[in-house]
Amino acid sequence: MPRNLVIAAVVILFLIVSVWFLTRSDKQTSQTPAETSTIPESSAPSTASDAAVPVDKVSITAGGFSPKAITVKIGQSVIFENMDSANHIVNSDPHPTHTMYSFLNVGLIKPGESKTVMFEKTGQYTFHDHLNPSLTGTVTVE
Numbered sequence: 147m148p149r150n151l152v153i154a155a156v157v158i159l160f161l162i163v164s165v166w167f168l169t170r171s172d173k174q175t176s177q178t179p180a181e182t183s184t185i186p187e188s189s190a191p192s193t194a195s196d197a198a199v200p201v202d203k204v205s206i207t208a209g210g211f212s213p214k215a216i217t218v219k220i221g222q223s224v225i226f227e228n229m230d231s232a233n234h235i236v237n238s239d240p241h242p243t244h245t246m247y248s249f250l251n252v253g254l255i256k257p258g259e260s261k262t263v264m265f266e267k268t269g270q271y272t273f274h275d276h277l278n279p280s281l282t283g284t285v286t287v288e
């Protein structure tokens with residue numbers, strides 16, 4: 147019998163303490179957001195500006211692709227823009243069959259024009275200018 151009383155007393159005490167603790171922590175959490183919210187706001191703009199400039203454009207000139215290698219996130223699109231005064235044909239490796247990544251067979255891009263390719267799977271995608279096969283580039287998708 148005394149054992150049961152001790153257990154009951156411990157349980158009741160535990161309940162009282164936990165209720166007191168919960169109501170106490172509720173008051174604390176309702177006070178802290180006002181203090182902590184000022185800290186994330188000051189650090190947020192720096193991370194936002196880093197992510198705001200993704201390199202998702204590949205320029206094509208007589209000298210080749212620029213940048214030659216870029217890394218993008220899954221689902222991101224890459225714009226291939228012809229900045230040259232001559233035609234360029236962007237195709238998947240290997241030259242001349244272009245069978246590795248059919249979605250990357252962009253084809254003819256006239257001077258001043260651009261074409262967009264969306265990358266939906268992770269991997270390394272190599273391509274070249276079909277008119278100048280020595281001009282190559284790589285898109286890495288993470």
Ligand SMILES: [Cu+2]
Pocket residue numbers: 237240241242243244274275276277279
């Ligand atoms: Cu080719």
